[in-house]
Structure formats: structure tokens, C-alpha cells
Amino acid sequence: MSYHSKFMRTASVVAVSALVGAAAFAAPEAGVVIGNQAVATYQNAAGDTITVTSNTVETVVQQVAGVTLTSNNSETIAPGGKAFLPHVITNNGNGPDSFALSAVEDDTGALDTTRLVFYPDANMDGVADSSTPITETPVLGNGEQFGVVIEASVASTATGTDDITVTATSLLDGAETSVNTDTLTISTDAIVELVKNMTVDPGINGIVDSGDEVTITLTYSSTGLAAANDYSVQDILDADLVYQAGSAVWSDSSVALNDDNTATTTDATNGNGETIAWDYDDAQTVGFTISSVGSGRSGSVTFKATIASTAQAGIVQNTATQTVNGAAFPPSNTAQLTVDNQYNISVADTAIDAAGAADAASNASGTDDDTLNNDVVTESTDVYQGGVVKHEFVLTNNSNVSDSLSLSVDNLDFPAGTTFRFVGSDGVTPIVGPVGPLAIGESTKVTLIAQLPTDLAPTATTDYTATVTTTSEGSGISDTSTAEFDGAILASAVDLENAVVGSEGDGAAPTNGGNPWITTTTDPGAPVTFEMLVENNGPVSDTYGLALNTPLPAGWTVEFQLADGTVVSNTGTIAAGNSLPITVVVTPADLAPPADTLIDINVASAVSGQSDSIINQVTVNEIYDVEIIQDQTVQASPGGVVDILHTVTNAGNVTIIDGAITESGLSDFSGAIFYDIDNNGVLDATDPVIDNFNDIAGGLAAGDSLSLIYRVQTPSTATVGVSEIGTITLDSTLNTTETDADTADNASSDTIQIISGDVTLTKYQYIDAACDGTVGVFTKNRLDVEPGQCVRYLVEAENTGSSAADNVLINDAAPAYTTITNCGGSCDAVLVPGTSTSTITATGVSSSHGTVLPGSKASVEFTVQVEN
Template sequence: MSYHSIFMRTASALAVTSVVGVAAYAAAPEAGAVIGNQAVATYQNAAGDTITVTSNTVETVVQQVAGVTLTADNTETIAPGGKAFLPHIITNDGNGPDAFSLTAVEQGTGALDTSALVFYPDADMDGVADSATPITQTPTLGAGEQFGVVIEATVASTATDTDTILITAASVLTAAVASTNTDTLTISNDAIVELVKSMVADPGVNGIVDAGDTVTITLTYSSTGLAAANNYTVQDILDANLVYVPGSAQWSDSSGALDDDNGSTVVDATNGSGESMSWDYDDGQTVNFSISSVGSGRSGSVTFQTTISDAANAGIITNKATQNVDGTAFPPSNTASVTVDNQYQVAIADTAYNIDGSINPAIASATDDDAARDDVVTESTDVYQGGVIKQEFVLTNLSNSPDSLTVDVSNVDFPDGTTFRFVGSDGVTPVVGPLGPLAIGESTKVTLIAQLPSDLAPTATTNYTAALTTTSEGSGVTDTSTAEFDGAILAAAVDLENNVAGVEGDGAAPYNGGTVPWITNATDPGVPVTFEMLVENNGPVSDSYNLSLDQALPDGWSVEFQLADGTIVSNTGTIPAGQSQTINVIVTPSDLAPPGDTPVDIKVESSVSGQGDRIVNQVTVNEVYDVAIIDDQSVQASPGGIVDMLHTVTNNGNVTITQGAIQDTGLTDFAGAVFYDANNDGVLDASDPVVDNFNDIAGGLAPGASLSLIYRVQTPSTATTGVSEIGTITLDGTLNGTQTDRDTADNAISDTIVIVSGDMTLTKYQYIDADCNGTVGTFSKLRQDVNPGQCIRYKIEAENTGAATADSVIISDAAPGYTSVTNCGGTCSETVLPAGSTATITSSNVTSDHGSILPGGFASIEFTVQVDQ
């Protein structure tokens, strides 16, 4: 419906406020986000009534925009005829998925004369190419995602001096969106050494290793400069999970193992060129070697082995080495890595286990009645018919990474009808879903609660078992344990009965034979039913009993347990031996409960012994037919004017209404009709049909559902101020042909339409100021598209379409989410009309004071918001 056409009257004061709350957003909204804005007007008419007018909603849809950052500039020294390897990282700064083209162009006058600039992928961003296949474009990256590349630059043997390379990453979505880096290469005739570190696992595959695997580390040095690298030293500090293998170090230029214990200054080997090697392992986590000189063009390597520690957690192990020449630091090696695979192992038992597989007796089941640590939890205490057996188990995560564990139970030979559930370590909280995540080596406890059938025959000997399984969420690895009960089943010492002769349900008899409830009470939706019960303590000592339902009621239903005086309880309180307690069980169906029968399984259970009993009664929900319409309205209209009044019809019954008359009466000189607001937008559209019966509504009106009726009334042009008429909409009391509406008091509304001399409407418009520079556009009420960083120009217009002056007109609005108010540096400041109007502006709110507006006049304010970026 159109609110501004409902309330048409003389205005003495008008205030407009946004109904969209202001929210602060630190980043650009994602592509497809909707920015919505709507205004509300309130003013007082001549009679002092407060009137509300709501503007239309204007919406703006955020479009996908590209953004990219390329990092970082590189500065490298290279020998004539050599190669440089230049790492870069591309970040998608846009608000949606995008890929980026890659180019590299030499910028100088040809001093370096680079003959090839080739991109290779470096997806793990360790500065080393992942493959030898060149690329010219990244894969598609999500918003905020990164990707690494390595550029191989080759220079001619005649190259000299210094030159730069311009690296560009450009959006495939929008080619003009790009980012650049500048790499600088300098030709040098001095020593240049490149150090490359690799870690190869055996038997690991693709760098994936397990605890105990061997990792061969190779440090390869290449003297690519024109001068020898004298007094060349390398240091490698190993990760704690890389355990050095003594005696495994070898130099490519000599045979035999290097001595770990000679110290860093003692020569371990000499090659054919007379270059000496000194190797040292410090018995900690550091290896060092030094070479007296590495001649120009020479390369070599040092290889040694490590093993993956048994204590290594799952994840990436990274390492890099450092180097220097004659005491001057040179660039470090690349970062090499191996990935420790997830190794999963779980345990469920009567005790916890340590990572090494040994028993941890400090964490053990508190309910295990046998002394052995044998994965079996035994309970030997006797229980009553319908009682519960509680058995605590310990779950342990023996994996090398955090993991969550599920636990399940399978009945082996507990009696039929036994139900099982788990509670957590507190003994109370139900276990729903996985437990955890548990840290490496962490344990937790769960308790299996077995509820025995209340009609189970007493027996002196038992041997019940159930199988428990815990499962790793990360891998599906499982472990099993056993719950065993060998106590006796004692005769029930509590009896729950209906306090109604003939249908008591005496003894362990939940049903009145088969599956027949003992008592059935009928009621309406939302109307409570009371079952009067007796709890009899037939045992030898006093006891108290918890009260509950042994079922889940339908959604929206509720139950209360009350003493005879109305006190709400969840426990009977202490009942002496041989005595009983009256309990009222009050069941209330939901307000929309459908017709039909619902069993109510009422249970008592001793909190001491676990014994219990059940009675199954039943609630029958009646068919209820009840429709309602709201509310009476009092509106104003000018002579010859039109008003639309929105009314809500609700089905308060529990049966779909498909038939029933909808009548409008009472108007004489005024004319009216009732329309169904089919698209529920509150506005009378050309497609909204006139209705006079629920059978005009496709599918009818479902229980609990509502629909909107728009009552349109037009007044005669000859009507004079003060004349009024009352139109009435009535919903017939006979529904669906033969059924009677339960409550006809809410089946009619009366709308009063009064002829006045004033009228006020409120409208909101927008257009996109793409460059945020105050560019004039065409205002529209339709949805627009906008990019992050662009601006939206709003216009709110209050029009006095009546015959009397509107006084003290105030317009206010708030910047919608994802935006803030801006003046574009002074080029898109607010505009207010008529002359003499004033405005107060903040980053989140706009308020304007327009004074009095004559009939036919307008009050408006224009302002601009900028979308976050």
C-alpha cells in the first residue's frame, strides 16, 4: 500500500527520519550487495493527531570492480650473461573473483639487453618457481586471495651498468586496473653467490612427510659472479622438528662423510682445486660450513639428512639458510619446506592414553567397577526396572594435529527398548555432534546413559553389553570399547498413575494394552490440557523423582508440572516410603497446532536410584476455524481525493481457509473497493485483484498466515471539509462452506474517512554520481547499480498537495549501510528548498528545516553519500 496516500490531511508539523539504521563498514561491500534507503515522515494535523507517512524505498546494487596490488620491487646483482630470479606476489584487491595478466618490460636504453623475461608460478609464495611451465596469467583469485610468481631474467654477456624492469599485473575483468613493480638489475664483475636450499623427503610424496621420515637437505651454492667468492660461509638453523642425523653430511667435492665434531675452523676436506671445506654440527640445531674460496663459475653442494621428529605436529616446516662472503652478508637462500601429514589415532577406553601408547592412569573412568585397564567399563550396581545405568569413558586424541571426535553406541545385548544417550564430561550436558577439537594428546570424558524399559522383568543376574565407537572427524579413524552391566534388575519401587479411576495405568504399563493411550483429552490450539497424576513411592525408603516427558513435543508445544497448589516443579520432592504425591501435568499445544492426536509420554525417574515409570496419555487438537482482520483506521482525504487503507487478515485457526465472504459496506456518497495485495508490497498495483471471498486467494489462507487487503476509497469532488463516512470490511462467520468461525468479534473493521483541506506526500529519489564530483544526473525511484567508491545522490521531497499550509516542516535522513555522507570536496554539497531552508550535516545523518510549505509547494533536500571502498 502507499502510505502517503493513506494519510492526506492538513499538516502543522512534519518530521522525516530514515528507517534504515546507520552502519559502519570498514571495507568495500561485496559484489551484489544491496544498499537500501527509505524515509518516514511524521506530522500533526489540525486536530492534533500524529500522522505517519513512509516514502518509497530506493535500492542500489553494488557491482563487481577490479583491484590489484603487486609486491614487491626487487634489487639484484647479476653477472654478464647471467640469470636473475625475481619473486612477486599478486593480491586481488577487488570485491569479486578475478585473474590477472602478467607482463615484464625492460625500461632502460638497453644497457642490460635482457633477452628473456619469463614468468613461472610460485603458488606457495616461497620465492622458488613451482614448475618449469611459463605463465602469462594468474589463476582466478577470490577477493583478497594472493598468488606468487617468479620472473627469470636473462642478460646478455655484453650487458653492463644498471637497468630496470617494469612488472605489471592487470585485471582480466577490467584491463585498465593494474599494479606495477620495478625491479632493478645491476651488472657486477665482483663475487655473486646464489644459495638454494632443498628438502627432499623419503618416503614422502610431493613434500608430504610423516613422523620418522628422512628428509635430505641440500644447500647448493653457485658462484655466478666474475670474481671468486673468498671465505664463503653458510649457516643453517634447523627447525626443532628436523632432527639431524649424525655423520650424514657430505660435500659434493669430496668423498666420505664430513666430521660433525671437528669444529667450524678445522678443515674436513679439500677438493681438486685446493679449496678447503670446514663443517660443523653444534649438537643442537645449527649446521655451519665454510669454503676457503668458490671460484667464479663454480658450484657445489652440501648434503645432510634429518628425520621428522615423533613430536612434529601436522603442518608446514620451513627453513632457510644464510650466507656471507668475506664477512659480508649475501641474500639468504630460498625458504624450503616439507609438510608433515596428518597422522590420526584415537582411543576410547576406561582410561586415557599417552601419545606413545602407554596408559595414563591419571585420567580414568570414575564408574568402572573392574580393576583391570582393559577397554571395558563395567557397572555392577543393581538398578530398578526403568532405571538408568551410567558408564563413563575416556576419549583421547592421539593424532599429531587437533581433532574432533564423535562417539556412537551399538546395542549388543541390552534388553529391547533400552535407549542410549551420551552426556559430556560434566555429566549433564548432552553430547550433540563432535567433541572438541581436542588438542594433540588431550583427553575428555563422556558418560553413556542407558535407560532400561520400565516394563523390564526383574532378574537377579544379567550380562548386558554395548559397543562404543569413537571416530576421528579428520580422518574417519576409529577405536572401540565396551560397556558391560552385570548387576541385578530390581522390581520397580515407583508407580506413576493417572488419578482417574479405571485408567490409572497401575504398575509398569505405559500403555493401555499395545499402543493405546490411557487417557485422551481434547483441546484447541493454544489451550492447555491437564492430566492429574499420582506418583507412588512403593520402595522401602523415602525418595524423590524427576518429572519429564520421555519424548519431544511438536514445535511450539509446552509442558508444565505442578503441585496441587499450582507450584511449578520439575521434581516431586521427597515422598516417604509407601506414600504418594499428586502432580498435575499441563500440556499446551502450539497456537497453530494442526488437528490430530499427539501422545504424551509422561515419565518419573528417581535421581538417586534411577528407577522410573511411564504413563502415555494423549492430546487431541480440535479443528479450529478463526479469521481476524485489523485494524480500524481514521484517515483524511481532500475533496475528490483517494485514500488506500491497508488491513491485515490473519488465520488464527489451524485449518487453511479456502472459502468465506469478504464484504465492504457503509459508504454512501463515497465509493470504495477491497483489493488483495497479491505481491504484498503495500501498494495497490494494477495487477492486484478486487476480492469478495477467500476463494479469490490462490491456495487460500494457511494456518498462522496473513494477507494484506487494500481498501481504496474515493471521495466526491463536491465534498466539504468536515464531512465523513465510515466504511466497514466484514469477514463472514461461515468458513469453508459449513464451518463456523470460532470468534467473530474480530471479523470486521471500520475505517473513518474525513474530508480535510490539507495533504502531504513524501518521495525519495536517487542517481549515481560515478566520479563523486557533483555531476548532475536524472533522479529516479528505480533500482540503480553502483561501484565501491562511487557516490549516490539522494533527493527527499515532501509535497503539500492539500489546501492548507504545512508548518514546521523538518526532513531527516541517515546514510544507509556501506556508505557515508560526503560533500565531494565541496562539489556535491547539500541543496535545500525552498529558499531560507537550512540543513545540518554529519557523516551519518542529514536534517533540514524548511519552515512553512504552502499548498502546492515542495520542501526538499538533496545530499550525497559515498560507497565504501
């Protein structure tokens, strides 16, 4: 992540505004660089306010481990039995890591610890995915989770209750751990384990689509020493699972279970005389009761469901519950399936539902003149030359996820020169980019507007068609519909003309044999006027909108004015056979490049659609103009240096690639001009000396600026109060042969005055790892820091001059990913001198140190903590 500061210099004395922001962020990832600068201001002996900035100090965030293990389990198990204990490991570190797994019996005599085995449960449904044991997780990204199941086997002699300590340990550092405690209780009573499984065929890794058939199996195992009497299971199906009537089967019987029986009616009996009562409530709940499940007996009930057509993409989870003799036992594992993204979109003359049925009654095209629900939008109303034809379509998202739809049009046989555009459901707002996102099942209307050529020949019959395509942004699938126009083309009854004799543009002819009717040259920012005449040649009065057919370049403006200068967008009513003069004022952008720009002027009746166009042209001249701002008065100590910053701007519209940049006027003082190539406001070793614009790679583009640093050094024998004037001059000859249009701003003269005060600002840091105020060694070098650790900063202002510096102020801000802290009182801010005052918030420090004498220092120390 990079941070950039920009210094704006617009006054005669350099004013530096330092805006360093710090917000509360989540823990930064490993490798993030944290750093910033401090800034100070003071008044010298002459009363001038001087601003100085410190060096930048940086810290690099290191990778640290973090892990959370969830959750504790409590199970009842028979002597010699097994328990299955699910856990989820989460990587809470700030980089990739994997985790060692261990499970240890706390007490002795209850469990056989040699038979605590981890198995993977990647989908975290509480059921092992594989029979291959594991001892560590795969590599997990920060925030990623992984599930495991511990198979705990106990000895046949086991008694009482025992705990198992389950630990996940980071392999990154071998120290970061998280612990759960599983409790197993040995019982000779009834114990039943219930496992739920959902499978799909075809199905890949639990990924399913709507309409897929799901086989749901509820497997029960009586692992206790006593029979489980009156054993009941209830399963409330997720809304996305639609039960298939008559699909329930008991493993102990070949008789189909009856959905219509009551919850107490016997549906089947096994060979041991045990009965099952199956119940389906005709909604979302299924269940069964078995009279008795003998010790060591297992069985299952299997039924089928279908993924609902309305199922949204995502995870479908289900858990069943169980009771024995009315007492609740632990529920089953949470079985899950993942519904895949399924895309189904349409564009038509009506809304189309997921099944392909039309919804013409509530959501249909408002411009369709033929039969609805034939996937064609037909417009039959006659239009005039240059008129528009509107076709309204309905877009529908029948996907199981929200989706955005893009639009395109393919002109089949509309006349050459026809332009197309789409507008939204309001019929006005242009559609730029995809439409949406549309929710599942949502429809919206869009309108295709076909602008016919104004020179189109009138005709009594037409048969124009275009294909409209909508494409899913999520999947790339598409659908098409047809726009058809079969109305007549009427002769235009409005004529837009230039008022200049010989350049009128009579009739509906937008171009003059392919050329503009009138071309006018101008400078950037200088307006051009075209005197126009709007003629109503129709049989009735009408009003006409005034607009441009094509947008102007960025920064350009257009106004339509009446004879009295009133700005209008409509002609108002023009009687049949009358005309109205209109002035079109086009103003190029202030930095418009030299080019020819077509001005496509249009008038159109909102009532009849009649329109006419004229194309004129504006040619923008080449303008060469550079400027430097501005004269400054600065101070320097005897034998010292001062860096004076200037901004050079290309105020013309052509890139400047050549032109001398010189300095003059100094005698005892010496100076040189440097190009602040990294634009950081500080003279660096990489900043080159510059004497021509050709020293700048690519030149200085129109409208761009660059910073020059005029470094002036004074002799050590200079007397306080002595001053000299240095002048930077931009040559008036640019790009070898062109002349600067305004040479009044081509020079800047700086007065350098010898004074006795000088302040330097330096920033240091060290790491306070425990955030407890531990003292360290300050350095300006880059350091390494971990999330949660602290960085102690020292910002020191030293008066290296020969006179007092008054009103010394130091300002600094917490870098990104950090907040200012006092470590609970252990690392409070420290101010020097002790009479200094400060304002400290979570994001910034501002300290006032009064007067600092020559050779003395003022400073502020404070601490920031990296987000954890």
C-alpha cells in the same frame, strides 16, 4: 543480497516504523544491488500525523580491476650473469581477472632487456616451478595471489647499476597497474646465489604428511668474478622438521659429514683442496663453512629431515642465510612444504595419544568397573526397572588439525525399549550435534546414558552391550568402543499411578496394553490436569524427581504441583510405605494443532535410580478463528485515493482455505480490497483483489497473518469534512462448514474523512563517479556504480493537497555497502527550504522542513560512497 522491511500495524491510525540499517562493509562484489527507500512524516490540517514512503532506487555494482605487485628486489650480479627476482601478484579487484606482465630496463648500457623472462612460481617460494616462460598470470579470483620469478640475464660488457621496472596490468580494463622496481648492480667481486629446495618422496605438489622424509638441498653458485672465501651458510629448521642424524652430504666429497664435530672442524676436503666444516647443534640449527668457492663453481649440501608427528596442518617454510668473509649476502629463497590434514581420533575408556598409547592415569572413564585400556566401559552396579545405566567414554582428537566429533550408538542386546542419549563432560548437558571442535591432542569425556524400560522384568544376571561410534566431521573416519552392562535388574520400589479409579496404572507398566491410561480433550492454550499418586513401596524413605520422559511439542508447558498448588520438581522425602498426591498440569501451546499428544510422566529416585512412568494423553480440539485489526480513521483529498492497511490473523489452529472477505458501507466513496501479496505495505500492480481466503495460495496457516490494503477513492466533488465508513468483514463460516469461534473480531470499520492536505515522497539518484560533487541528472531508474564511487540522492516531499503540511520530517539511511560522505566538503547535504535543519551521520539522514505549503516542495540531497 536481499533486504526486507516489515511494517507492524497495531494502532487505530496506521503507524509505520521504518528501520533501514547501514553498516560498514568491505567492497561489494560485482553484481551486488544497492538500494533503499526514504520515509517522511507530516501533520495535516486536522492535526493527524501522516507517514509516506518513497519509491526504491537501485544501483548495481560493476566489476572493477585492482592489482598489487610485491616487492622490490636489489641484487648484485656479475657481468654476463643471471639474477632471479621473485614477485607476487594480488588481485585486489572485486571479480576474477588476469594480469599481463612486463619488465623493462630503465637505463641503457647495463642490461640486455631482451633477456628478462617471467617464469611461474605458483607456490610463491621464490623458485620457478617451470621452465616455460609466461607473459601473464592465470585468472585469479578477487583476493587471490600468484607468484612469478624474473630471470634477468646481463651482457658480458655490463657495468654499473640499473633499474628494471616490473609492471602487472589488469586484462579486465587494460589500465589498472601496479609497479615494482628491481635494482641490479654489476660487481666483479664475489657473488653467491643460494637456493634452498625441500622435496619429499612420495610427495605430491609439496603436500606431505607427518613422518614423511624430507630431502633438503642447499645449492650455492659462485656467480661473481672473484672466489667467495670463508663462505658460510646457516639454516634454522622449522620446529616441524626433525633433523635426521648423520644424513648430511657434501656434493664435493663422498665422506659423510660428522654431526658431532665443532663448527670449525674440517669434515671433508674436495679435489681442489677446499674444505667444509659442518655443524649440527643437536637442536634445530644446521650450517656449514667452505674455505673457498671459486668463481663459476657450484655445489650443494644435502641432508634429511622428518616431518614431526606433532606437525600441524599448514605450510612449513624455511629460509637459509649466507655470508662471505663475514659479510651478509642475500638469503636463499623461502622453500616450503604443505603438511596435509591428517585425521586420527579415538573413543575408548581412556585417552589415547597419537601413538596409540593409553593415558589412563590422567584421563580415564570414571564409570568403568573393569580393567582400563581394554576399549570397553563396563558398568556392574545393579539398577532398578526403568533405571539408567551410565557409561563414560573419553574422546581424543589426535589429528593435526582441530576437529569436531559426532557420536552414535548401536544397540546390540540391551532390552527392546531402551533409549540412549549422550551428555557432555559435566554428565548433565545433552549433546546435540558434534562435540568440539577439539584442539590437536585434546580429549574430552562424554557419557552414554541408557534408559531401561520400566516394564523390564527383574533378573539377577545381564549381559547387555552397545557399540559407541565417533566420527570425524573433517574427514569421516571413525572409531568405536563398547558399552557393557552386567549388573542385576531389581524390582522397582516406586509406583506412579493415576488417582482416577480404574485408570491407576499399578506397578511398573507405562502403557495400558499399548494405550494411554487417561485421555483428556482441551483447546489450544487451555490447561489439562492429571491427578497422580507417587507411592514409595521400598524399605526406606526416598525422594523422587518429577519429569517427562519425552519432551512436549514446542510451546507446551508442564508443571508438577503439590496439593497446595506449590510448583515442584521433586516429591521431597516420602517415607517407606507412604504416598504423595501430585497434580500434573499440561498446557498446550496457544496455537497447538489438533492432534493427540502422549504425556509420558516419570518419577525417579536420584539415589537408587528406581523409576516408574505413566502415559496419559492430551487431545487438542480443532479451533477455527480469524480476526482483523482494527478500526482506523484516515484522510483523503477530494477525488483522491487512500490505502488503508489491515492485518488478518489466523488465531486458530487449522489452516483456513475458505471464507468470504467482503467490504460494505460506502455510498459516494468506492472501495476495493487487495491482498498485499509481497507484504511490502504498498499497493502494487501485482497485488490481486481478494474476496475469499481461497484466493491465497495454500490458505492462511495457523498463527500466520496477511496484509490487506483497502483502497478507497473519493469523488472529486467531495466536500472537506465529509466522511464515510467502510467495513471489511470476515465471514464466520470457514472452510465451508466450520464456524468461527469468536466473531467479535471479524470486522473492521474505517472512517475516511475528506481533508485538504496531501504529501507525496519521491527519491532520485545519479552517479558522482569521482566523489567530487559533480552535478548529474537525477533519475529514479537503476544505475551502475563501481566500488569507491559515489551516489547522490535527492529525496523530495511535495504537497499536492490544498492545505499546508506541518512538521514535515524526512528520514533516509545509507544502503548496505555504503557510508554517507560530504566528499571533503565538495558534496555537502542540501536542504530545501533553506531554513530546514538536519542531523547527518555516516549511516543516516534526518531532516526537518517545517511547514510545506500546497504546491511547494521540501527536499534533502546527500551523497553516499560505495565501499572500496
